[in-house]
Amino acid sequence: MLQLTLLSDPKSKSLALSPKKPIHTSSDPGNSSRKAAYTKKGDEPNLWELHHIQEDMAAISKKRHAKDEVESPNKKRKGAEDEEMKGQPDRSDGHGPEGGGVAGEKGSKEKKKNAYEIKGKIATSEDAARADEDPPLNQLERLIEKGQKEAEKGESVVYWMRMEDLRIEDNTALHKASDKAQDFGIPLIVLFVISPGDYKIHDRSNKKIDFILRNLRDLKTKFHELNIPIHIASYDRRLQIPRRVITEILPSLGAKHLFVNIEYEIDELRRDIATVKLGRENGIDVRCIHDRLVVPPGKIKSQQGKPMSVFSPWQRAWAKLLDQQPHYLNMSPSPKANDDSIKSKNQFNKLFEEDIPDHVEGFECPEREKLKEVWPEGTDKAKELLHRFLHTKPRQTQFQFTLPLNPGTDESQKESRVAQYQTGRNLVDGDNSSRLSPYLAAGVISARMVLNEAKKLKGGKLESGRDTGVGMWVQEVSWRDFYNHVMATWPRVSMGRPFLEKFADVQWETNEEHLQAWKDGRTGYPIVDAAMRACKARGWMENRVRMVSASFLVKSLMLDWRLGEKYFMESFIDGDLAANNGGWQWTASTGTDPQPFFRIFNTLTQSEKCDPTGAYIRYWVPELKNLKGKAVHDPFHQMPKSEFKKLGYPEPIVDHKKSRERALFRYKNVGEKEEGAEVD
Numbered sequence: 138m139l140q141l142t143l144l145s146d147p148k149s150k151s152l153a154l155s156p157k158k159p160i161h162t163s164s165d166p167g168n169s170s171r172k173a174a175y176t177k178k179g180d181e182p183n184l185w186e187l188h189h190i191q192e193d194m195a196a197i198s199k200k201r202h203a204k205d206e207v208e209s210p211n212k213k214r215k216g217a218e219d220e221e222m223k224g225q226p227d228r229s230d231g232h233g234p235e236g237g238g239v240a241g242e243k244g245s246k247e248k249k250k251n252a253y254e255i256k257g258k259i260a261t262s263e264d265a266a267r268a269d270e271d272p273p274l275n276q277l278e279r280l281i282e283k284g285q286k287e288a289e290k291g292e293s294v295v296y297w298m299r300m301e302d303l304r305i306e307d308n309t310a311l312h313k314a315s316d317k318a319q320d321f322g323i324p325l326i327v328l329f330v331i332s333p334g335d336y337k338i339h340d341r342s343n344k345k346i347d348f349i350l351r352n353l354r355d356l357k358t359k360f361h362e363l364n365i366p367i368h369i370a371s372y373d374r375r376l377q378i379p380r381r382v383i384t385e386i387l388p389s390l391g392a393k394h395l396f397v398n399i400e401y402e403i404d405e406l407r408r409d410i411a412t413v414k415l416g417r418e419n420g421i422d423v424r425c426i427h428d429r430l431v432v433p434p435g436k437i438k439s440q441q442g443k444p445m446s447v448f449s450p451w452q453r454a455w456a457k458l459l460d461q462q463p464h465y466l467n468m469s470p471s472p473k474a475n476d477d478s479i480k481s482k483n484q485f486n487k488l489f490e491e492d493i494p495d496h497v498e499g500f501e502c503p504e505r506e507k508l509k510e511v512w513p514e515g516t517d518k519a520k521e522l523l524h525r526f527l528h529t530k531p532r533q534t535q536f537q538f539t540l541p542l543n544p545g546t547d548e549s550q551k552e553s554r555v556a557q558y559q560t561g562r563n564l565v566d567g568d569n570s571s572r573l574s575p576y577l578a579a580g581v582i583s584a585r586m587v588l589n590e591a592k593k594l595k596g597g598k599l600e601s602g603r604d605t606g607v608g609m610w611v612q613e614v615s616w617r618d619f620y621n622h623v624m625a626t627w628p629r630v631s632m633g634r635p636f637l638e639k640f641a642d643v644q645w646e647t648n649e650e651h652l653q654a655w656k657d658g659r660t661g662y663p664i665v666d667a668a669m670r671a672c673k674a675r676g677w678m679e680n681r682v683r684m685v686s687a688s689f690l691v692k693s694l695m696l697d698w699r700l701g702e703k704y705f706m707e708s709f710i711d712g713d714l715a716a717n718n719g720g721w722q723w724t725a726s727t728g729t730d731p732q733p734f735f736r737i738f739n740t741l742t743q744s745e746k747c748d749p750t751g752a753y754i755r756y757w758v759p760e761l762k763n764l765k766g767k768a769v770h771d772p773f774h775q776m777p778k779s780e781f782k783k784l785g786y787p788e789p790i791v792d793h794k795k796s797r798e799r800a801l802f803r804y805k806n807v808g809e810k811e812e813g814a815e816v817d
């Protein structure tokens with residue numbers, strides 16, 4: 138989901154709030170140093186710290202205006218929303234949400250609730266444009282290029298593992314940290330920072346956090362076999378993290394060298410800029426390394442040297458680059474073991490006793506036992522899933538809430554899942570796709586590892602294109618790189634802004650009941666309901682039904698795509714800002730290379746195509762389990778009314794034809810709402 142970025146731009150209008158005035162918040166001990174960073178002359182302000190100061194200011198302002206605030210619609214999320222509001226300026230200063238043009242004259246209460254869910258997270262178009270002008274990744278790269286004085290040796294080298302690189306194999310920063318430690322003859326230590334505040338603000342799902350902890354547990358055992366300890370730190374206030382890491386954790390480990398893999402989300406990049414700067418002030422060498430993608434952002438340009446925003450030419454350039462420079466697919470060696478003596482050194486032996494927490498407060502996962510079966514943790518399991526996908530036949534029993542590694546598969550090269558991927562990828566009534574997204578999103582397996590296995594199927598050549606199953610799948614994997622490139626090049630997309638500003642003021646409905654019906658899988662459209670119920674139960678959907686249910690929210694219910702983006706992020710075990718935002722902006726016709734607004738999915742036709750047997754719907758929507766033929770896709774229109782009533786299944790909440798006309802009108806006439814249109 139979108140990230141909170143509004144106030145971290147030094148040129149942002151909000152700085153006019155009073156950059157030179159001292160800020161007194163007595164309760165916060167870190168305030169004076171932040172003030173210094175803010176007012177220091179001739180020095181570039183530390184963006185992360187600026188953000189923090191402004192959060193304080195906004196919090197003060199918020200208290201003042203508490204009376205005007207809207208009650209959160211959902212008590213459970215209140216804490217998160219409070220936290221989100223901290224980053225917001227006084228609403229009267231012109232930084233309120235714009236775009237998204239929340240429409241709807243009737244039901245003002247609902248209007249506020251709906252708007253409230255996302256309004257604090259939508260940047261102004263000016264702020265977004267400024268972020269695009271000099272994206273944080275460019276700033277970080279410039280900072281890295283400026284170089285760093287060689288730091289002292291220290292007593293350990295630290296690799297800071299992020300929630301996107303949870304593996305030992307083919308992990309570039311981990312490998313480089315290990316090399317450094319070996320060169321110096323000192324131990325390597327792994328650091329993992331938990332931040333509930335960060336998870337809340339970035340809409341992380343409890344399923345994802347549970348998956349992260351399970352993977353950390355698996356990693357801990359494997360690291361211990363290499364005599365490498367994992368140190369877990371926990372800070373609720375995410376903006377304190379760089380300072381804590383640099384001035385508290387690293388000194389406590391005697392470390393002067395820190396290695397990290399770069400994350401391309403705007404807040405994470407700004408965090409790393411702050412970390413590098415603080416490191417330099419404190420004699421710590423912070424190395425930020427590209428690892429997450431096959432091809433790092435910025436490496437693929439048009440003939441005119443410009444970044445590319447249209448997928449097909451970008452994809453051809455990506456495939457050509459890998460053909461000409463296959464080193465991008467080289468994998469990093471695994472880290473070397475620390476000397477046994479680390480376990481007897483007083484300084485570090487206690488680290489081996491540290492436990493990975495059972496859960497993170499606020500992210501308890503009641504479904505964890507079942508999810509363990511559906512998404513088993515660990516790189517070994519991810520490799521097995523990959524093997525299954527590349528070498529075994531699909532099974533129709535495997536779309537269910539079940540272990541993807543169930544026995545009973547048939548090996549077959551010709552009829553393997555990947556060989557049938559061209560058609561299989563759009564069918565949801567079997568295990569047709571790889572189901573690797575949670576593992577790729579959390580870095581449990583790397584995209585390089587995955588593509589190298591795909592290469593083996595074609596005698597060492599990376600096939601990419603629509604002609605074969607493998608080629609098509611490689612192309613899908615490249616979407617992951619593509620959307621990350623888009624996010625790093627145009628950070629606006631993670632600031633709640635449409636890529637295509639011309640659609641910023643499309644008028645949205647604010648019907649809270651419709652939103653809830655969509656979330657609960659009670660829209661009366663069986664394929665949407667099946668997908669949404671699957672999402673709730675197992676935190677995952679097949680790509681086709683992600684598109685269908687997203688399109689239903691945006692084009693049929695005419696609800697703001699950012700509400701859907703947020704909900705998916707809060708629900709998915711594979712929640713990934715770049716892919717999720719890319720998918721939503723594609724659907725909402727606002728993205729880099731989107732579905733044209735006039736091409737609106739017909740939910741029923743899509744249903745018949747992607748679930749031809751109806752098995753998917755029957756499984757996830759038990760009210761319909763006995764229906765046959767077309768009735769399973771459209772029971773309301775295909776069954777006698779009296780029979781339909783007995784099902785206990787809702788009537789369609791919206792009429793497809795009318796809603797289609799409404800969407801066409803609103804996209805064609807941005808900023809306008811048709812007169813007297815009643816769709817529901």
Ligand SMILES: Cc1cc2nc3c(=O)[nH]c(=O)nc-3n(C[C@H](O)[C@H](O)[C@H](O)COP(=O)(O)OP(=O)(O)OC[C@H]3O[C@@H](n4cnc5c(N)ncnc54)[C@H](O)[C@@H]3O)c2cc1C
Nearest residue numbers: 570571572573574613614616617680683712713716717720
């Ligand atoms: C509205 C919407 C929201 C989405 N949200 C997410 C998300 O939060 N996290 C996520 O990983 N994917 C997301 N996707 C992309 C895609 O739906 C999933 O990656 C895919 O369904 C995962 O299933 P799989 O692992 O079996 O994929 P496969 O078909 O086997 O593809 C292999 C891998 O390629 C990558 N991939 C495939 N398609 C895409 C794509 N369109 N964009 C980016 N990467 C892709 C994924 O890493 C995937 O695991 C979203 C798509 C839409 C339309």
